[in-house]
Amino acid sequence: MSYMPPTDAMFLWAESREHPMHVGGLQLFVPPEDLGPDFVTNMVDEWREQDYVNPLYRKRPAEPVGTLGNTWWSYDEGIDFDYHVRHSALPQPRRVRELLALTSRWHGALLDRHRPLWEAHVVEGLADGRLAMYTKVHHSLVDGVNALRITQRSLSEDPDNRECLPPWAMPPRKRSTEIATVPKSRNPFGLVKAVGAAGSNTLSLIPGGLRVASQIVKDADLSLPSAPRTILNGRVGGARRFAAQSWEIDRIKRVAKSSGTTINDVVLAMVSGALRDYLSEMGALPDEPMSAMVPVSLALRSGGDDNGGGGNAVGAIVVNLATDRPDGATRLEEIAYSSRSNKRLLSSLSPTQILAYSAMQMFPLMLGPIPGAIKFGRPPFNVIVSNVPGPRNEMYFNGAKLDGLYPVSIVMDGQALNITLCSRGKYLDFGLIGCRKSVPHLQRLLTHLESALAELELSWG
Amino acid sequence: MSYMPPTDAMFLWAESREHPMHVGGLQLFVPPEDLGPDFVTNMVDEWREQDYVNPLYRKRPAEPVGTLGNTWWSYDEGIDFDYHVRHSALPQPRRVRELLALTSRWHGALLDRHRPLWEAHVVEGLADGRLAMYTKVHHSLVDGVNALRITQRSLSEDPDNRECLPPWAMPPRKRSTEIATVPKSRNPFGLVKAVGAAGSNTLSLIPGGLRVASQIVKDADLSLPSAPRTILNGRVGGARRFAAQSWEIDRIKRVAKSSGTTINDVVLAMVSGALRDYLSEMGALPDEPMSAMVPVSLALRSGGDDNGGGGNAVGAIVVNLATDRPDGATRLEEIAYSSRSNKRLLSSLSPTQILAYSAMQMFPLMLGPIPGAIKFGRPPFNVIVSNVPGPRNEMYFNGAKLDGLYPVSIVMDGQALNITLCSRGKYLDFGLIGCRKSVPHLQRLLTHLESALAELELSWG
Numbered sequence: 046m047s048y049m050p051p052t053d054a055m056f057l058w059a060e061s062r063e064h065p066m067h068v069g070g071l072q073l074f075v076p077p078e079d080l081g082p083d084f085v086t087n088m089v090d091e092w093r094e095q096d097y098v099n100p101l102y103r104k105r106p107a108e109p110v111g112t113l114g115n116t117w118w119s120y121d122e123g124i125d126f127d128y129h130v131r132h133s134a135l136p137q138p139r140r141v142r143e144l145l146a147l148t149s150r151w152h153g154a155l156l157d158r159h160r161p162l163w164e165a166h167v168v169e170g171l172a173d174g175r176l177a178m179y180t181k182v183h184h185s186l187v188d189g190v191n192a193l194r195i196t197q198r199s200l201s202e203d204p205d206n207r208e209c210l211p212p213w214a215m216p217p218r219k220r221s222t223e224i225a226t227v228p229k230s231r232n233p234f235g236l237v238k239a240v241g242a243a244g245s246n247t248l249s250l251i252p253g254g255l256r257v258a259s260q261i262v263k264d265a266d267l268s269l270p271s272a273p274r275t276i277l278n279g280r281v282g283g284a285r286r287f288a289a290q291s292w293e294i295d296r297i298k299r300v301a302k303s304s305g306t307t308i309n310d311v312v313l314a315m316v317s318g319a320l321r322d323y324l325s326e327m328g329a330l331p332d333e334p335m336s337a338m339v340p341v342s343l344a345l346r347s348g349g350d351d352n353g354g355g356g357n358a359v360g361a362i363v364v365n366l367a368t369d370r371p372d373g374a375t376r377l378e379e380i381a382y383s384s385r386s387n388k389r390l391l392s393s394l395s396p397t398q399i400l401a402y403s404a405m406q407m408f409p410l411m412l413g414p415i416p417g418a419i420k421f422g423r424p425p426f427n428v429i430v431s432n433v434p435g436p437r438n439e440m441y442f443n444g445a446k447l448d449g450l451y452p453v454s455i456v457m458d459g460q461a462l463n464i465t466l467c468s469r470g471k472y473l474d475f476g477l478i479g480c481r482k483s484v485p486h487l488q489r490l491l492t493h494l495e496s497a498l499a500e501l502e503l504s505w506g
Numbered sequence: 507m508s509y510m511p512p513t514d515a516m517f518l519w520a521e522s523r524e525h526p527m528h529v530g531g532l533q534l535f536v537p538p539e540d541l542g543p544d545f546v547t548n549m550v551d552e553w554r555e556q557d558y559v560n561p562l563y564r565k566r567p568a569e570p571v572g573t574l575g576n577t578w579w580s581y582d583e584g585i586d587f588d589y590h591v592r593h594s595a596l597p598q599p600r601r602v603r604e605l606l607a608l609t610s611r612w613h614g615a616l617l618d619r620h621r622p623l624w625e626a627h628v629v630e631g632l633a634d635g636r637l638a639m640y641t642k643v644h645h646s647l648v649d650g651v652n653a654l655r656i657t658q659r660s661l662s663e664d665p666d667n668r669e670c671l672p673p674w675a676m677p678p679r680k681r682s683t684e685i686a687t688v689p690k691s692r693n694p695f696g697l698v699k700a701v702g703a704a705g706s707n708t709l710s711l712i713p714g715g716l717r718v719a720s721q722i723v724k725d726a727d728l729s730l731p732s733a734p735r736t737i738l739n740g741r742v743g744g745a746r747r748f749a750a751q752s753w754e755i756d757r758i759k760r761v762a763k764s765s766g767t768t769i770n771d772v773v774l775a776m777v778s779g780a781l782r783d784y785l786s787e788m789g790a791l792p793d794e795p796m797s798a799m800v801p802v803s804l805a806l807r808s809g810g811d812d813n814g815g816g817g818n819a820v821g822a823i824v825v826n827l828a829t830d831r832p833d834g835a836t837r838l839e840e841i842a843y844s845s846r847s848n849k850r851l852l853s854s855l856s857p858t859q860i861l862a863y864s865a866m867q868m869f870p871l872m873l874g875p876i877p878g879a880i881k882f883g884r885p886p887f888n889v890i891v892s893n894v895p896g897p898r899n900e901m902y903f904n905g906a907k908l909d910g911l912y913p914v915s916i917v918m919d920g921q922a923l924n925i926t927l928c929s930r931g932k933y934l935d936f937g938l939i940g941c942r943k944s945v946p947h948l949q950r951l952l953t954h955l956e957s958a959l960a961e962l963e964l965s966w967g
Contacts, residue, residue, distance in 0.1 A: 062523065062616050086598045128745060128942065131611070132604075134595040136630055137547050143593075150592070154615045155523050159743030159943055169597055282620030284589060481589065482620055 046107055046117045049185075053118075056185040057106060057158075063283045064457050065155050067162070068189040069181040070196055071148050071289060071476065073449030074442060076176055077204075085132070085169040085176060088443070092165070093126035095214040101195075102129075102213035104186055105161045121161055128157075129213075131166045139172040145287050145488075148179050152453050152478065153285040156183055165211070175448060180212075189452055190433050193467060200440040200447060209443045270363040271423040273331035275324065277461045278424040281480035286487040289451040291472040296498060296506070303505035304374075306381040309432060311501065312473070313337060313384070314377040316430055316464060317366040318497025319490050321376075324368075326489075334379075335368040335427040341388060360399040362387035363426045373500040428462050429454075435467040435474070451476035462487075507568055507578045510646075514579075517646040518567060518619075524744045525918050526616050528623070529650040530642040531657055532609050532750060532937065534910030535903060537637055538665075546593065546630040546637060549904070553626070554587035556675040562656075563590075563674035565647055566622045582622055589618075590674075592627045600633040606748050606949075609640050613914050613939065614746040617644055626672070636909060641673075650913055651894050654928060661901040661908060670904045731824040732884040734792035736785065738922045739885040742941035747948040750912035752933040757959060757967070764966035765835075767842040770893060772962065773934070774798060774845070775838040777891055777925060778827040779958025780951050782837075785829075787950075795840075796829040796888040802849060821860040823848035824887045834961040889923050890915075896928040896935070912937035923948075 060066040076084060100120055107117035135143045147168070156162045162183030169176060182192050199212045272278075294308070301311045316337060324330040340361050364387060367379035391399055433452060440447040451474045452465035461480040466473050475494065479487040521527040537545060561581055568578035596604045608629070617623045623644030630637060643653050660673045733739075755769070762772045777798060785791040801822050825848060828840035852860055894913060901908040912935045913926035922941040927934050936955065940948040 062619070083598070125942070127607075132597040134597040134600075134631070136593040136595040137544070139595075146588075153618070155744070157614070157744040158523070160745070170595070283616070283618040284621070481586070 046119045049106070049118050053185045056183065060155070062155065063281060064455075065153065065283070066184045066455060067152075067156055067181045068184055068187070068192050068455060069148075069152050069179060069453030070192060071144075071287070071449070071451040071453055072178045072180075072196070072447060073171075074176045074178070074445035075448050076174065077444030077446075079444075085167060089130060089132045089167050092130050092167075092211045092214075095124075095126070095211070097214055097216070098124050099213050099215055099217060101186060101217070102163055103161050106158055106185075124161065124213075128160065129164055130211075131164065133166050133168050134170045135168060139170055141171070141289075144168060144171065144177055145289060148289075148453065149285050149287045149481070151179055152181065152287060153283055153481070156181065162186055163213070165213075176445060179453070181453070184455065189431070189454060189465065193433055193435065193450070193452065196450070197436055197440070200436065200442050202438050202440060204439075204441045204444055204446070206441065207443050209441075270336065270425050272336045272363075272425065272427045273333040274423060275331055275335065275427055276327070276329050276483055277427055278459050279461065279483055280458050281456055281461050282482040284481035285456070286479050286481045286484065287453055288477045288488040288491050289449070289475060290491045290494070291449060291469075291474045292494075292498065294468065294471055294473050296502065297473065300377075300498070300501045300505045304377055304381075304501075306377060307384070309339070309341075310377060310381040310384055311498075312432065312466065313339070313364055313366065313380045313430060314373065314501060315494045315497045316428070317368050317376045317380060318373050318500060319493035320366065320428065321368045322493040322496065323486075323490050327485075330368065332369065334370075335366045336363050337366050337428050337430045338363050338426040339384075339430050339432075341391070360391045360394075362391060366427070373497060374504045377501060424459050428464065429460055431463070431465040432473075433465060433467050435469040437468075437470065439470055450474050453478050456480050507580045510567070510579050514646045517644065521616070523616065524742060525916075526614065526744070527645045527916060528613075528617055528642045529645055529648070529653050529916060530609075530613050530640060530914030531653060532605075532748070532910070532912040532914055533639045533641075533657070533908065534632075535637045535639070535906035536909050537635065538905035538907075540905075546628060550591060550593045550628050553591050553628075553672045553675075556585075556587070556672070558675060558677070559585050560674050560676055560678060562647060562678070563624055564622050567619055567646075585622065585674075589621065590625055591672075592625065594627050594629050595631045596629060600631055602632070602750075605629060605632065605638055606750060609750075609914065610746050610748045610942070612640055613642065613748060614744055614942070617642065623647055624674070626674075637906060640914070642914070645916065650892070650915060650926065654894055654896065654911075654913065657911070658897055658901070661897065661903050663899050663901060665900075665902045665905055665907065667902065668904050670902075731797065731886050733797045733824075733886065733888045734794040735884060736792055736796065736888055737788070737790050737944055738888055739920050740922065740944055741919050742917055742922045743943040745942035746917070747940050747942045747945065748914055749938045749949040749952050750910070750936060751952045751955070752910060752930075752935045753955075753959065755929065755932055755934050757963065758934065761838075761959070761962045761966045765838055765842075765962075767838060768845070770800065770802075771838060771842040771845055772959075773893065773927065774800070774825055774827060774841045774891060775834065775962060776955045776958045777889070778829055778837045778841060779834050779961060780954035781827065781889065782829045783954040783957065784947075784951050788946075791829065793830065795831075796827045797824050798827050798889050798891045799824050799887040800845070800891050800893075802852070821852045821855075823852055827888070834958060835965045838962060885920050889925065890921055892924070892926040893934075894926060894928050896930040898929075898931065900931055911935050914939050917941050 056066040081087075103120045103122070103124065104118050105121060107119040133147065135147065147166075151164075151166060156164065162185065164181050166179040167176070168178065171177065180192075180196070187195070195212045195215075198215060198218075199209060201209050297308050297311045297315075300306075301308050304311075306314075317335070320335060321330060338361055362384065365379055365383035367376040367383075370376050370379065431452075431454065435450050436447070447469065450467050450469045452467050453476050454463040454465045456463050456478055461483040463478050464475065465478075466475045468474075475491075477487060477490055481487075517527040542548075564581045564583070564585065565579050566582060568580040594608065596608065608627075612625075612627060617625065623646065625642050627640040628637070629639065632638065641653075641657070648656070656673045656676075659676060659679075660670060662670055758769050758772045758776075761767075762769050765772075778796070781796060782791060799822055823845065826840055826844035828837040828844075831837045831840065892913075892915065896911050897908070908930065911928050911930045913928050914937050915924040915926045917924050917939055922944040924939050925936065926939075927936045929935075936952075938948060938951055942948075
């Protein structure tokens, strides 16, 4: 057994049937040409016969589950691989649509706390011949960025490499990916862990850490944001809907270059245009501009006051999405302006101030699952848009070419929609996860994202 | 909104991620010969386009969920059929084994309380051409017997009838199946509801009803049973394993007739032999004989003291399974003796006494999900074996012949295995549901059930 820090345990405490706290990923593969009919079955069988299992994939909360016993981790010796590694198939007509429906169901189901907190679902039989894999891992074990990093480690740049191991069969790296390190993680939830870790090991978020964070924010004279209420910012149910699509990075880059903005600005402008169209169709667009919370990586001032030097840090900024503006080009301008100002503000802070400020913005989310804690006044922002780094080159798993790497993140009370994207070679893979009840027809956002990009291309393509 | 009696609400209160409180059923069908390639897809599409929805399938707990708000039901108007009616496929090699694995996963997942509390999963693609359907409904809505009755109503004896409707599209019968009526239900959990309903409407189980029940049992000088501890009687986790198989009723009848016992006795002797073999293999067979709780239907004395006449009543008896006896024939004798004595005792009681006695036997199960409420001393019995009446004749759904009707019941702390069987024409369909962790290799029980029957046939076949 090992001690579970409160910054891990909070994801177990906060979890309920309405608020599963796992992060997922959906990968698509084009199988090698020499694929036999039993390729998937054999792979699943092999995957279930691993002698060595990485400690991360053996970790579960010590019993009794659900009480203060959660503050200890235990490590299972025997793994019930038939349970964790699941072989599935798609119903007719076996399109991506059926795959997304299945992913939605899987992501809405809680992990069993009596076992190590992960599942892998191998899916055979897309009509176009592709294979898919959906994985989920509890957020108390790993954040989204590190989950993706582990996935990438299991892949190879060499199409002829047939020695690839599934993530659970790989030994940890020297610098273990199990521990979310402050400067590396760009996942918004990682921030909350980070505040706990910053300063000293005894500074925890619950409740002392937050008090410290609140004081730091006050001392630095920072104001916390607020956004209009929308259908995206109420209570959520337990069911999910997932949508995913890839866009060529070059299209986005061209717009960014001609308009003098960044790739992230253009992505936010796509999101802004899509949300505007989506909410307008339902007569639910607020008069005030909506905003997005965006985790960012920052180059720090050298000689920082508490880290003893420059380097990188992670923060969260809230960007004005300008959804009140009917013109796409104007929205992009306002987004770029808001994003620059916020980054400037953040880069003037010390790493500890950045973490505290970012965590305070996140804080209402953490209270979400606690009944009565949130009165649902104005949310701090309307949507989370997160961009996580994926592989730069073509990647393969035992000859199968990676053809999609879609993050499946977390929604919670007050934030019923999360858009997380991942770069993959020439593509940006968008993963949209929403509460099935409060975000109806989520898949329409995909069409609207494309329309918003096309509109920007008319001005700056 | 309508008031939710505590006898319904208790199934919501008692539910947790380790203790899902829904009942399920797995049906197999042989499709008609004129089956087109889109038979299943078309059927699912049709099923999702129902204008009329039976109120039972529109019921959900009023919000806020999970608090005292649970004491009201509300009825949804718009049903998200894409969510409730799910189209699935089996992975290679698409045997019954893959179907059971899928059923195990589905049955371990909680229903979403923000929606009407049911799901239907249509499964295409068993390698032998058969189709399957798994349905689940929350126990607060309906008990296992009534769930089965609703299923049967959707079937037809006429293979040429193409007008069959799915259960949710059928109007309620005059005497609504929504309300579990005391004399009709043979489901053990129905008993607990029944005690609440017996006597007067204000007699509820929590906590007054139980006090009354306890007094009745005391007054009648009845003693409550106790059984040895086994691996079947500890805490359960959230994951399940389901196994199912059909046996010809004629084989069981022949043994019952030659041995002068009943079909239920022979079934219990099969269970006894199977448990003995299964636990022996693991070195986990207790020295003392194990026992089974069996819901029974009884002919009442005429002129009963509180129902004003004879009729039928339902009770639960605890039968000695004689697992300490190495010989199958001896076990059957002891089971038949124990069963007769217990039924005689029960039939000497008034309906209210029967209900009270039966409910008191069940009571420790109801406390199971409450942390700390059970110390796991001696359980009242080791396993629940329930026999529910199914169709007498061959049944069809739009030309597809019913080829299996396996109940999928509930396991809980202290009762990690439940065996429920259903008669169907010439067959008895056994459904075994177990906690995946505490009942390893559950499927071996199927082989042992067959061996136990074969052993009995050697003496009395």
